Amino acid sequence: MIDLSLVLFRFFLIPLPLGVILWLLAQGGRVSSGPALLVFFGVWFLDYATLRWQSRFWYRRSQLRLALAGWMVRLLVAPSRAGRTTLAAEAAWILLDLDQDAQAATLLARHGTGSVEKDPVYAVSLARLLLHQKARPLLAMDLADLALEERSMARAHFIRGLCYEALEETRPALRAFSVARQRASIEEDAVLSGFCYYHLGLTWAHLGERDYARDHFLRAEIMLFFLPRIARQARALLVQG
Secondary structure, rough: OHHHHHHHHHHHHHOOOOOOOHHHHOOOOOOOOHHHHHHHHHHHHHHHHHHHHHHHHHHHHHHHHHHHHHHHHHHHHOOOHHHHHHHHHHHHHHHHHHOHHHHHHHHHHHHHOOOOOOOOOHHHHHHHHHOOOOOHHHHHHHHHHHHHHHHHHHHHHHHHHHHHHHHHOOHHHHHHHHHHHHHHHHHOOOHHHHHHHHHHHHHHHHOOHHHHHHHHHHHHHOOOOOOOOHHHHHHHHHHHH
């Protein structure tokens, strides 16, 4: 289950301590109630307004659960359906990073009806979920291509690589993962870069290039140290190589 306590904690992270401080100042006569309330609601609104930026900031620094909490707070109070779809897709992508496939599926099903062709973020998250469920790689490829028609996304190229990997088409997978890693570097997405290195290692190993495979597994282990399962797998494959 999604940790609602973390979401609630993030929701009240700024206003609760700020409210206590302002209340104490007001009780001591150091600030009047009017300006105190103005500061309280102003800072709370500013925190909410910058949550999207904050979530991306924490994600780029491998703090996935903090990033997830930020997206979920935005999702809880988003006014538009289109906005909720994108926010749910961002949260679902992180849940898939964390191997919480059931929770990701719930979010995508609840907030994304009819959104595949309208929202590239939703399309790639749904495609990744299908691949995690080992279902319909050709459909996942179509979803990635739809996303790429909207804009060039590292996630979409990564999905294409996973599809080729599932279809055992090694050379196209290698090209797709390489493009995804390059795009992830441009987008400053270190988490996706780590996953690209891991799957590039698998692809090079399949091609019999053990030295290349070991190099990529080592990079993946270092970059994804905060994801125990994938880091252990990379370490095991590194030793085997």
